[in-house]
Amino acid sequence: MRQEEQSKKSSRKEIDIVESTEEALQEAKEINEEYNYLNVISENLALGQARAISKNPNKGRLSGIFVSVKDCLVVKDVESTAGSRILKGYKPVFNATAVQRCIDEGAIIIGKTSQDEFGFGSFSVNVGVDCKIPLNPYDTERACGGSSGGAGGFTRKFSKRHIALGESTGGSIVCPASFCGIVGLCPTYGLVSRYGLMDYANSLDKIGPMAKNVDDAALLLDVISGFDEKDSTSVGKKDFMSGMKKDSKLKVAIIEENFGKGTDEEVKQAVISALDKAGIKYDKVKLPLTAKYGIATYYLISMSEASTNLAKYCGMRYGKHEKLDGNFNEYFTKVRGMHFGKEAKRRIMLGTFARMSGFRDAYYMQAMKVRTRIIEEYKNLFRKYDILVSPTMPFIAPKFSEIQKLTPLQNYMADIMTAGPNLAGLPHMSINAGFSKKEKMPIGIMFIADHFEEGKMLNIGKKVEGSLND
Amino acid sequence: MTQKFTSDIIIGLEIHVELDTNSKLFCSCSTENTEEPNKHTCQVCLGHPGSKPVLNKQAVEFAIRLCLALNCRLNPKLIFSRKNYFYPDMAKNYQITQYEIPLGTGGKLSIANGKEIGIVRVHMEEDPASLVHLGSMETSPFVLVDYNRSGRPLCEVVTKPDMTGPDEARDFMKKLITVLNYIGIFDQNNCIIKADANVSIKESGYVRSEVKNITGFKEIERALRYEVERQKRDFKEGKRLILETRAWDSDKGITIRLRTKETEEDYGYILDPDLVVTEITEKWVGEVKKEMPELAQDKIQKFISKYKIDRIDAEVIAAERPLAEMFEEVAKKVNPQLAARWMRIELVRVMNYNEKTFDDIPVKSSHIIELLEMVEKREITDNVAKKIMERFMNEAFSPRAYAKEQGLKVVSDSSELEKVCRDVIRENPKAVEDVKAGNEKSLNFLIGQVMRRTKGQASPKELNEIIKKMIK
Known part of the structure; x- marks a missing residue:
């Protein structure tokens, strides 16, 4: 049953909302015991919302639907840590705009999903000190992908009607969607307000839905998108819901570099056959600049910004604090040394280095210029094509034992396909394109559209999704 | 250093001006001063995770006004950066400020001696919170943080090293405060103006020290006088002067070394990605210009050409916007020269004597007009007018009604006046003889006697003539 229909039912009180919420909480707890998808299960908030809805039916479009929230988005009075021990115990005083819009439409907030600390990772293994790593719903020896790993796994595993609020900086929505066999949609930069998002890299961060199907992803995006005066970078929206339904002839091209030798054969085949099965014709195009400089540019900018964003966590106003001794510098150093994880420290150091005088022009400023060129490279292609297609990830979800062997640089290279559209602020979406034969692990196909052309992306996504379900 | 200096002392200033907006630079919290700590705070100015800055348009308009008043070029794009330090x-742990491209560049401001002081840049930034210590910073066992100030809008004005003495620095500050008052972006009673001064002397080859946190124009002269003397003394004693940052201790009247600056601090600036570029369009600047009041310099010119008053009178009156505006109203009804004389000398004198500013005194221009009309028509003497002026410091009232009520008017009934004069002459034969011998002091003594008997209501000028005539 589609969630929109279920939503109607729940507002007609055909299902007892309180009872179903209790059941859902029970199921979430059981799943969490085994898979570690939720840092917090917001039992009181969820039950309170359910009771309120049962007394006073909410006619909103998400009425009675469960929504999980990536830990980096603040939920009022619910511990929100962005997966970091340094924020342990922090209960925000306000709701993120995206969360508030879901609540206003009658959603029930079930919990905060696990992630790489502050979003710093592609496998959700870089969780904060004392935090648990989410396990792949298909194979617990494998990763969920990251950084919205908890959201990906929970969306796949949870049986109730549910959509996840994820967040992507360099691929953190589509990567776990690909590894967990679900739909992940990262919108145009600015389409969804970042107000209430604990920043990783402000010029790159985007909030987007993760769902079991394209319709639900579109529904949640429609609810959370649009201008918000509290975020200066937010913009108004174009009607993508009708664009999704239109029977339009879209010009499609595949990105050649992403079908090269770095990509697993099975992944390439699954993506091409998904297009063929849906009867989609395509050209081949190249993105040489993006392929060559995308990763370096992405990491320079994101780490530079991240290293300033994380400065505020110093044990003074909120989150973890320690016994006060020494001068402020010694105290801040102690708190940060104790409670940031290893990858967070690495990115703070690299990011600080890249913006120091003497290096700033060569790294940070240079990356900003290359970013503009990368945007131009995509824009040129979108003059001719509506949709660009690529595998989401070059491989299926790796085993934890394999990840352990990777160097930091090899880790960063996993974002080779997703860094580009994220840098350019372009909407992109991953849907399941099938499974690997031996491991039976999901493979994702990624669609990229021009800015604010979510409608076209949803349109082709639905087409491919439909042909694969047949 | 590319610039060639020749003068004995070189001074450049960096001045922080708090803008008198209703709300803070990036959130809607009030900028009102309050005794209650952390009253005007929210998630944005407390730096809570997830909060985002939204630019206050009024603050931008105030900053544009300042740039225009200082003849700066306005950059068409307003861009903010993060200045990072713990x-x-x-x-x-970063301050939102402007780095590469400030709002205004290349301006100037003339000081009293006619010299133009170059303005390198004017940029916008947020104020940090204030730290509260018990007693002094060195001995306090704790420090408290009050975030009421956190996020208030500031403009930083950076001058060229064009000043060659502490007096010029003082005058520059004074002129700047006049400009700020004129353009209505600064409230002297609530807003803070602080300067950091870079100062160096010829003997050392212009090795500069930066003296931080000097408040107000009187302090800047004191601080710089001390610092110049210190540098000269150290140099004479054979100490090597080094690049350093010093603090001004106003109570002790000395500067103290904070840190040496062998290397410049590295703030690792990046563009603030939470704020979009704000376009400073010509249309917007035009609208701001339209709302700008006439500046002091314009008023001085107008006063001289339109009202034919002295340059000095014009400069003193124009230095304070409310005084200048009151003068313009008064000059419509009363002889402008008379008005200028009375307002520049008497009004300013009694205000200074009573340590009042324009905001403290209740009197309106209509009262001044009434008073000066009475002076003009010689209905009261200057002495009575002066006394009324003094009363104006504490209350507003109609001087005409007051004079009537108190029986204060010029004794112009000459027969009555002559009678008093005759009495005085008769009772003081010695003084009369002295006057006849050419002693001016004795004439003044006789006039004083008549004034006393008439309670100061006679005009001294008239008395002078009457007594002289009678004695001859």
């Missing part, structure tokens, strides 16, 4: 008064 300090307990910083909510985010």
Whole structure:
């Protein structure tokens, strides 16, 4: 049953909302015991919302639907840590705009999903000190992908009607969607307000839905998108819901570099056959600049910004604090040394280095210029094509034992396909394109559209999704 | 250093001006001063995770006004950066400020001696929180943080090293405060103006020290006088002067070394990605210009050409916007020269004597007009007018009604006046003889006697003539 229909039912009180919420909480707890998808299960908030809805039916479009929230988005009075021990115990005083819009439409907030600390990772293994790593719903020896790993796994595993609020900086929505066999949609930069998002890299961060199907992803995006005066970078929206339904002839091209030798054969085949099965014709195009400089540019900018964003966590106003001794510098150093994880420290150091005088022009400023060129490279292609297609990830979800062997640089290279559209602020979406034969692990196909052309992306996504379900 | 200096002392200033907006630079919290700590705070100015800055348009308009008043070129794009350093008064451990491209560049401001002081840049930034110590910073066992100030809008004005003495620095500050008052972006009673001064002397080859946190124009002269003397003394004693940052201790009247600056601090600036570029369009600047009041310099010119008053009178009156505006109203009804004389000398004198500013005194221009009309028509003497002026410091009232009620008017009934004069002459034969011998002092003594008997209501000028005539 589609969630929109279920939503109607729940507002007609055909299902007892309180009872179903209790059941859902029970199921979430059981799943969490085994898979570690939720840092917090917001039992009181969820039950309170359910009771309120049962007394006073909410006619909103998400009425009675469960929504999980990536830990980096603040939920009022619910511990929100962005997966970091340094924020342990922090209960925000306000709701993120995206969360508030879901609540206003009658959603029930079930919990905060696990992630790489502050979003710093592609496998959700870089969780904060004392935090648990989410396990792949298909194979617990494998990763969920990251950084919205908890959201990906929970969306796949949870049986109730549910959509996840994820967040992507360099691929953190589509990567776990690909590894967990679900739909992940990262919108145009600015389409969804970042107000209430604990920043990783402000010029790159985007909030987007993760769902079991394209319709639900579109529904949640429609609810959370649009201008918000509290975020200066937010913009108004174009009607993508009708664009999704239109029977339009879209010009499609595949990105050649992403079908090269770095990509697993099975992944390439699954993506091409998904297009063929849906009867989609395509050209081949190249993105040489993006392929060559995308990763370096992405990491320079994101780490530079991240290293300033994380400065505020110093044990003074909120989150973890320690016994006060020494001068402020010694105290801040102690708190940060104790409670940031290893990858967070690495990115703070690299990011600080890249913006120091003497290096700033060569790294940070240079990356900003290359970013503009990368945007131009995509824009040129979108003059001719509506949709660009690529595998989401070059491989299926790796085993934890394999990840352990990777160097930091090899880790960063996993974002080779997703860094580009994220840098350019372009909407992109991953849907399941099938499974690997031996491991039976999901493979994702990624669609990229021009800015604010979510409608076209949803349109082709639905087409491919439909042909694969047949 | 590319610039060639020749003068004995070189001074450049960096001045922080708090803008008198209703709300803070990036959130809607009030900028009102309050005794209650952390009253005007929210998630934005406390730097809570997830909060985002939204630019206050009024603050931008105020900053544009300042740039225009200082003849700066306005940059068409307003861009903010993050200045990164850890300090307990910083909510985010970075300050949102402007770095590469400031709002205004290449301006100037003339000081009293006619010299033009170059303005390198005017930029906008947020104020940090304030730190509260018990007693002094060195001995306090704790520090408290009050975030009421966190996020208030500031403009930083950076001058060229064009000043060659502490007096010029003082005058520059004074002129700047006049400009700020004129353009209505600064409230002297609530807003803070602080200067950091870079100062160096010829003997050392212009090795500069930066003296931080000097408040007000009187302090800047004191601080710089001390610092110049210190540098000269150190140099004479054979100490090597080094690049350093010093603090001004106003109570002790000395500067103290904070840190040496062998290397410049590295703030690792990046563009603030939470704020979009704000276009400073010509249309917007035009609208701001339209709302700008006439500046002091314009008023001085107008006063001289339109009202034919002295340059000095014009400069003193124009230095304070409310005084200048009151003068313009008064000059419509009363002889402008008379008005200028009375307002520049008497009104300013009694205000200074009573330590009042224009905001403290209740009197309106209509009262001044009434008073000066009475002076003009010689209905009261200057002495009575002066006394009324003094009363104006504490209350507003109609001087005409007051004079009537108190029986204060010029004794112009000459027969009555002559009678008093005759009495005085008769009772003081010695003084009369002295006057006849050419002693001016004795004439003044006789006039004084008549004034006393008439309670100061006679005009001294008239008395002078009457007594002289009678004695001859």
